[in-house]
Amino acid sequence: MDVSPSAEGQRLVFSEFDQSQLGRSMLEQSDVLVFILDQDGSIASANSVVQQRLGYEPKDLAGLDFFAALSVGVESARLARLVKAQPPLLPAHARVELRGLNGVVQSFFCTASFSPEGQGREVVLMARPAGQISSRALVTEDSAALALFQNAPHAIFLHEPALGRVLQANTLALNLACCELQDLLGRDMQELLPFLSPLSLETAPAGHGIDTSLRARSGRLTPVSVTASRVELGGRVCFLLFVRDLSVERRAETERMASEARFKMALDRLIDGFCLLAPRRDALGGIEDFRFTYANPAAREALLIPAGETDRASLSGVFAASTAASLRDVFATVMRSGRDVNFDRIRLDQPARAAVFALHVCKHGEGVAISLRDETERAGYEQALAGKERSLSALLAHLPVGVFYVDLGAPQSPILNQSAMDLLGAGPETLDYRTCGRGLLADLAGNPLPDEQLPFNHLLQRQSAYRNDGLQLIRPGHSPVRLDISVSPVRDESGRIAAMVAVFNDITRRVALEAQLSQSQRMQALGTLAGGIAHDFNNVAQAISGSLELAKRSLDSSHSAYGNICAAQKAASRVTSLTVQLLSASKQRLEAAQTADAAPLIDETAVLLRGTIDKRICVEVDVARDCWPAVLEPGRLQQSLLNLALNARDAIEGNGVITIKARNITFTRDCAELHHECGPGDYVAISVSDTGVGMPPEIMARIFEPFFSTKPVGKGTGLGLSVVYANMRQVGGWVGVTSGRQGTTFTLYFRRGQGSVQRVEREEGSPDLPGTVGGNEHVLIVDDEPEILEIAGEFLTDSGYRVETAQDGVEALERLRRQPDVDLVLLDLTMPRMNGADTIKAIREECLAPCVVAMSGFAGGLDMDDLIKLGADAFLPKPYSLSQLTRVVREQLDLHPRRQA
Template identity: 30%
Template sequence: MAIVRPDGERRWIFVTATPQLDAEGRFKATFGIFYDITERKRAEEALRKSEATNRALLEAIPDLILRHSRDGVYLDFKAAKDFETLVPPGEFLGKRADEVLPAEVARKALHHIEQAIRTGDVQVFEYQLPMHGEMRDYEARVVVCGEEEALGIVRDITERKRAEEVLRESEARFRSVVESLGEGLLITDLQDTILYANSRLAEMSGYAPEEMIGRPAFELLLPPEDWEEIHRRNERRRRGISEWYEVQLKRKDGSLFWTETYGAPFRNAAGEVVGTLGATTDITERKRLEEQLRQAQKMEAVGRLAGGIAHDFNNLLQVIMGFSEFLLTRLAPGDPSRREVEEIYKAGERAASLTRQLLAFGRRQVLRPKALDLNALVSDMGRMLRRLISEDVDLVTVLRPGLGRVKADPGQIEQVIVNLAVNARDAMSEGGKLTVETENVSLDEAYVREHPDASPGLHVRLTVSDTGCGIDPEIRPHLFEPFFTTKEAGKGTGLGLATVYWIVTQSGGHISVASEPGEGSTFSIYLPRAEDPAEAAPSADATVELPRGSETLLLVEDDELVRNLVGMILRRCGYAVLEASDGQEALRVSGCHPGPVHLMVADVVMPRMNGHELAQRLTPLRPEMKVLYISGYANDADVRQDALEGDIHLLQKPFTPEVLARRVREVMDGFSKA
């Protein structure tokens, strides 16, 4: 019973009472013994609560709990209400595992029971059992219970396994999509450590994905000069801001490549920003094409400028050089005025060369491609090249036999060689060696991948090397830009290499440069091999007697000074010359002339009616008449195309009296259309 002490504490008392009787058997007293059992009652209450708690826990556990002997005999069990077993629990008590379970499952169970009892360690294993026509998955945990017994806790994990499989399939699909994307994906944490990189990014950068995980993204993939900028962008990611931007990334070999990147915050399931995500596209090729487009637009602008001034400028040069040459024919070799006239003529030649270079890289010059033997061309230029370079520069030519032919304009290729030779000479102020080499080469796909301007196949390589000062790396990207020069003012126009580049490109070729400061330079020109038989290159030193004739010529030129000069040259060669200042006047003059007109010499660019339009109107009226166009700037598309295909005759201004006389005779006699 319970009693309450004066201090209020409740105590439990166990009482035994024994009656006391007198001699006659009558009750006279009670003998009582009081035991304080408070602690026992408390222990009993605690045990009751513990048992209730354990019972509740056991009821709540969705598992099957089995007690085994060491030899695998089932001693006891507790099964959750909904837990299904292969054999009803009551039927397997007192039996060994191998008596009620499939052999493989029983083998696992007996092994882990023995291991748990022997080592005292928890044993965990999984197995499958057929249940209602399907295989279900179970996880068993075996713990030691006493010296010779063990408890097995079995849980049905079928749904978990299915969920894991669904998750694996989902992750596999996601990874497959991510890995098949054309973009490189990079995920970093808030400290910019790489958490994930897909195979496309690995391919771009040259790293294996596992080489990147756990490494700092900045040090691994970014050049140091971009760290500050990308750090600012990542700060915006942490504030939840996404954006597109372009950035150069660093490959494993240290080379750089351009990328377009979409940067976004990387969030966890709670929506918190825990890092950054970057989707990266390699735009190196696009950048290269954009640079080519900018260069082409720049060249186009300069070409339009060159074309705009070339016509009038060449007309002026035609007059200056033509009359200078006439004066030279009249002055005796010892005449004191002869040197001054020669200087005027040389200045005109230099100005004409400058105009040709402007038209060349502006692609406004008519090309006459022929099948060329570069060995013969270089050999014929030997004397001229030696005059170009200084005496303290050795000229070495290495012309390999069996060289293939190329299809190119001989004059343009000569200009390429001259420009490169002059450039090399200027790089060797203290003397050195200039080497011109030719050889057959084959460009494979690997080379073309490294040099996108090139095309695969058989080529002829023309190499011009020097032992000069070399080229600084920061200058090399600007080598072929028009008007870019490192020479002193007045020492160079900046058109030499620009002209080389555009002549080679127009000829279907490719140029590469190898140079180191102090180690000299090598310019390698690759021209596709041609199948046509080679035509002999004209000798630079050839001289031809001024041809003459007596035919009637119609001269149409809107510039009076040029018309007077050309008319005078033709008359001195014996021709009868009819003159007109434009197309309309030419039609009138032709209509009034009763005799034949054997040749019309017409400027291409004239007001109201150009030379090509005049020829189209006049040749049906005079079918016997041949046409020779003269022009300082053949802008007419039909004239340019016909000249390129050899269907018309075109003479570029400025020209010498000898060239004009020879060209007129060739057209009249039908010797050449080239």
């Protein structure tokens, strides 16, 4: 080899080492697999290293498609596209998998470039093993050698250690050193690699890269990796220095680390949990568990992984055994298939709790990545919300009022409960809030509501809540229903109406009950007034009848005044009868209620009617054979039937029929006919019907008022129906009435009797039996009416009794306390200062008299049970006859004799 200085200076120029010669030497000494491909990827030739590495004879590969026969994998396909492109996109680099003749796949770094000396744009493809490189003989074709040297993926310097000079360099090396070839050749290698000793190159293992810095002509240091390959050129030992620029990799690594730091920061700030897991394999290569390689704070909190222990955490440690096994199978499936798996809700049991998560699993490298969100609290809220929705649905379904909800954003899907659908006769699929009630809702006069006055439309027009309790719902084939309708707006955050809710309340029964209550209160007020009047009448009648009876007893029947006295007694009897009716109307009579069979009483009343009314009117009786016994007072029942029948007689002109019926009936709580003060149960209904002219509504509204009558003056008292009303209330029943063009029907509803009820019955009087009811006992008469005291005292004195009088309870108690020698106290219940009830109570508490007889024409809200509880031994209603007085006094004295001291 001729080595001489150039004429231009002392720099050594090794002209004999041209690039073609250097390339051929590299091919001869290198272990690179070289393939010459034509433009469609078919193999034209290959060097002997191919046989050594892959087992193929080079001649057997000629004509085969390199990418179809030898290479596999995604990178191989990409490289094939670049080589076969028109024009080819070269140079190109890729790491591909090559399949050997024995089927074993090996990994290679491949570089494809144009052959500058080839024909038809041939491609030189060099494959360098991904593992350790050893020297191999290469093909020596000039084109392959030149392509290998010039188009190598790294900068290549030829260095002779004996001289320490650069003998040759490729284009990438010149670019890295920032100089031209003529300026580089002959330079000291130590200038280029100041931190790399020659000895380290000679002793470095083959294929081992040494990281150092290369100084460019400008003095800038570039991080590089140097790999030395020993070659012999012309009998001299040289080194091919493969120099890889690390600056891009270092920048990429720095950027990667910064990106990873930013990514980790972002992951750490996520609300949702994020984890990376890698498989832990057993001795046979199977997956036995997954270990956590990363978990952000949200994941550690959700999975109860302590800070700093993520690397030691695993599925089997974080979750219960069954849950860990299930997740392991899911993760293994994702790794095999590469398909993501998503769980909207999955229960994952942990040692300390059972939690619900939303989970997404995807493949990540050799493991899996999961994102998770703890849904336990939310699931609890949703479960509670679902429970509330079920409760609300049940509440709406069982509400006795109709509910109609419409969202104006989705008006085609209103919500109605069953009561609303029953009232409106339609479901949500056919109801439109704009026309809800059209043709069905009317005012109380029966006039249909126009569309603008329909409930929802009215609210939208007024922009405020709507309420109307004066409407009725009229559906064909159904009875009118009285409604109380309220519609309320539901507003959004801006105050606009977003929805509306209407409540339809059926108040038909309530209105009827209010009418009954109003009637009852009116009757109670009028009855109280009538009772007060009757009390005064009774006192006057008692004085008159008593005086007349005393006068009559003192005269012979032949006396001229005897007839006048009898006439006066008849007039007093009429006054007594009138007061009895007034007291019945005011419910102040003390009568005996009992369980009795109504049939005989009805028959007796019918017989009486047939003998007294016009013969053109037929009286018919229809009593059910199985009619129950009823709680009634016989006298009140017959009186009520007579009053109703006589009114029916007056309503019939000419021929007609009066029918008295008795039937069993059972009422439930929802029955409209049931009176508001009476409970559900069994009743006996006794009705009196006529074929008369009937009554208009304005008359029916007042028929039970005392003194109200449509008869001419002098033809009636106006007390008949009010007495019937009071009689029924007194025995716990009520009166129903219907009237039309075909006549009127009054129905008396009596409670079904369960047994005999013993009550103190009212004395009806008895004939005067002088000389048989007298005595000599001591009697105290207490009354605030002087006339009554005088008459009763005189009569009892004439009968042999020792009589004292007192005008009120205070005076009576003072007398009894001075000397309790009275055998019987006869006292009025209604007196000033101290009434009769308080007086009786004091007498019994202090044991001032053995016998007490109460008397009154006005009970003042007391019944017989109350009087008995207070201590009264008997009751004498006013007005009474003198014979009744002496009989009651004698009977009670005999029943309660004074004990001898």
